[in-house]
Amino acid sequence: MAKFDAELPNDLIKEFEKLDINSDDMFNEMVEAGENVIYSNIHNNMRRAFKSTKSLEKGLRIARPKKLKRNDGYGGWVGFDGYTEDGTPIPLIAMAREYGTSRGEAKRPFVRTSVHKSEIESAMLKVQEKYLPKE
Numbered sequence: 001m002a003k004f005d006a007e008l009p010n011d012l013i014k015e016f017e018k019l020d021i022n023s024d025d026m027f028n029e030m031v032e033a034g035e036n037v038i039y040s041n042i043h044n045n046m047r048r049a050f051k052s053t054k055s056l057e058k059g060l061r062i063a064r065p066k067k068l069k070r071n072d073g074y075g076g077w078v079g080f081d082g083y084t085e086d087g088t089p090i091p092l093i094a095m096a097r098e099y100g101t102s103r104g105e106a107k108r109p110f111v112r113t114s115v116h117k118s119e120i121e122s123a124m125l126k127v128q129e130k131y132l133p134k135e
Helices: 010-049 054-059 090-099 117-131
Strands: 060-062 078-080
Touching: 010 054, 010 060, 010 078, 010 117, 054 060, 054 090, 078 090
Parallel strands: none
Antiparallel strands: 060 078
């Protein structure tokens, strides 16, 4: 029977151990960086879609990134929450502008146009480089 014996360099083993210890922090920061990009894009596009954004700006929220139980991934949330001063749900107003209404309001997408994969990936890669510097 054949036998194989291999050893990894100690510095490589230490690098893997460091990565294992910091992986949760790194992934949470990466998701947060992506959320911040989407948040700022929605905030800028909202000004073009609405005449007054005062009540909607209060409802635009970012949730904390967290580890998902169903697939061991990490996730976050950027969206609308709450009510205006007159009691109208802010998500309802945003959806009516995003998708239009049956009563004739034309759709003016501002959320869908805020998600740019390349911008989000570059922000996440900057965080990754902080934890895993290139040599």
